[in-house]
Amino acid sequence: MIRIQEGDFDLSAEIEALKDSRTDIGAIVTFTGTVRDRGSDKVIESMTLEHYPGMTEKELARIEQEAHARWPLQASLIIHRVGKLLPGDNIVLVATASAHRHAAFEAAAFLMDYLKTDAPFWKFEEGPDGAGWVDARETDGAAKARWSAKSSSKEEPAST
Amino acid sequence: MRLLYFAWVREKTGISSEEIDLPAHIETVGDLLRWQKTRGEEFAAAFEKDRVIRAAIDQTHARHDAAIAGAREIAFFPPVTGG
Incomplete structure (x- = not known):
């Protein structure tokens, strides 16, 4: 399931909804990304997230x-916030549910690596x-590449 | 055709979207990027570093050598930084 929203999310409520009263799930992995108060060399007071409505949902569904x-996987959830956020605020939630832990751990990491690029x-x-736009990091491309693209990416190599 | 701009590409062009009839000689995303540079000061500045700019055709990532024939919507944006 995919959700793009301005408001915050409640981790425990989202996990309960993901479980949906099922009893065959043995492992749920969640990743929460939050706003840091420091960039590489500067203090950050706010972070505003812009997105491409329509394409965002399409890309996340594909991933x-x-x-x-x-x-x-028995279930998965991606929530990404947009708009103005403050240090400490939640940005993104990825949750994966599986019978055993390895699939849930790996799929959550995979989802985040692909989401990033x-x-x-x-x-x-x-x-x-x-103020300024955050530059893309080359390490994000490398993180995605470790899944040795079974699905070919149509993106050009990161050049920043 | 509908053209969309995001993040610093949007800021530099000064617009987020436009409806436009493209010249017939524009066949690929790369052709369109080069043409954008000729559309005045703002567009020249926005598309100066055209090699780093990413494109999407009808909401799917597209390489610079991708053909634009039949496209309804083309978007230009910097490398993504979500998550």
């Missing part, structure tokens, strides 16, 4: 489908030293 094709979100940071 989620790919995860379900690779691992025996393929989902059309952009971060704008503001702080006492000014």
Whole structure:
């Protein structure tokens, strides 16, 4: 399931909804990304997330489908917030449910690595030293590459 | 055709979307990127670093050599930074 929203999410409520009273799930892995108060060399007072409505949902659904094709998942959830966020705020939640832990752990990492390089979100940071768009990190491309792309990415290599 | 701009590409062009009839000689995303540079100061600045700009055709990532024939919507944006 995919959700793009401005508001916060409640981790325990989301896990309960994901379980949906099922008793055949043996493992649930969740990843929560939050806003840091520091960039590489500057203080951050707020972070605003922009996205491409329509394409975002399409990309996340494609990535989620790919995860379900690779691992025996019983359920999955991706929530990504947009709009203005403050240090400490939640940004993203990825949750995966499976009978055994390995599939859930790996699928959650896979979903985050692909989300980082393929989902059309952009971060704008503001702080006492000014404001600017966050640069993409080459390490994100490498993190995605470790899944040795069964599905070929149509993106060009990161150049920043 | 509908063109969309996001993040710093949007800020530099000064618009988030437009409806436009493209010149017939534009066949690929790369052709379109080069043409954008000729559309005045704002667009020249927005598309100056065209090699780093990513594109999507009808909401799917597209390489610069991708053909645009039949496209309804083409978006231009910096490398993504979500998560």
